Each structure stands twice: as structure tokens, then as C-alpha cells.
Amino acid sequence: MKFPVIKDNGFWSPKIIKGKCSLCGVKRIDSSLFYYIMGGALYGKKNNCGMNKKMFGFLTIGIHNHKGKHLDIVESSWDGQFDLYFCSKKCLKKFFNDIVDRLEHA
Numbered sequence: 001m002k003f004p005v006i007k008d009n010g011f012w013s014p015k016i017i018k019g020k021c022s023l024c025g026v027k028r029i030d031s032s033l034f035y036y037i038m039g040g041a042l043y044g045k046k047n048n049c050g051m052n053k054k055m056f057g058f059l060t061i062g063i064h065n066h067k068g069k070h071l072d073i074v075e076s077s078w079d080g081q082f083d084l085y086f087c088s089k090k091c092l093k094k095f096f097n098d099i100v101d102r103l104e105h106a
Contacts, residue, residue: 001023001095001098003071003072003073003099003102004072004073004074004075005022005073005074005084006073006074006075006077006082006084007074007075007076020085021085021086021087021088021091022084022085022086022091022095023086023091023092023094023095024087024091026087034085034086034087035085035086035087035088035089035091035092036083036084036085036086037059037083037084037086037092038081038082038083038084039057039059039074039081039082040055040057040077040079040080040081040082041055041056041057041080041081042055042080043055043080051079051080051081052079052080053078053079055079055080056076056077056078056080057074057076057077057079057080057081057082058072058074058075058076058077059072059073059074059082060072060073061073061099061100061103062103063103069103069106070103070106071099071102071103071106073099
């Protein structure tokens with residue numbers, strides 16, 4: 001898989017498409033049961049906030065105090081929001097395992 005998977009609000013990896021599994025690319029995710037990673041930032045104050053083009057979402061995983069090793073998973077997601085969908089627990093686990101393996105060998 002190519003990282004970051006989302007960059008500049010475009011889907012950087014060919015498999016990352018809304019409604020599809022972010023790992024295996026299954027086109028139709030069972031709407032009654034699927035796994036997801038959701039992240040982002042909201043603009044405003046505690047009780048009055050929402051998505052805003054001034055915000056850019058990101059997700060980075062790294063090893064602290066280890067020569068700056070890190071892996072950008074999401075970069076510059078417009079409006080500060082992003083979603084990654086997975087059709088199964090198996091795909092979600094493989095996604096995270098791939099990230100950790102990539103990080104160890106960076």
C-alpha cells in the first residue's frame with residue numbers, strides 16, 4: 001500500500017475509495033457491519049463548531065526519540081475530516097500490521 005493513503009483530500013492510494021474496503025478494495029461493504037477509522041478536527045468553539053476549509057486533517061504514526069521515524073497515513077485532508085473503511089476485522093488488522101511493519105523497516 002502506498003502511504004499516505006489520503007493526501008490533499010484526494011485518495012492517494014488506488015484502493016482508498018469511499019464505500020470500498022481501504023485494504024482489499026471490496027466494492028460493497030456490508031452496511032450493517034464494517035470497521036472504520038475516522039479522524040479530523042473541527043473549527044470553532046466547544047458548542048459551536050464544524051467542518052471548515054481552514055482545517056487540514058492528518059494522521060501520523062511514529063517512534064518517539066528514534067531518529068524521527070514516522071509514517072504519514074493521512075496528509076492535508078481538506079475540511080479536517082477523513083474516513084477509512086474496512087470490510088472485516090482481518091483487513092483492519094492487516095492495515096495496522098502493514099503500518100507497523102513499514103515503520104520498523106523505515
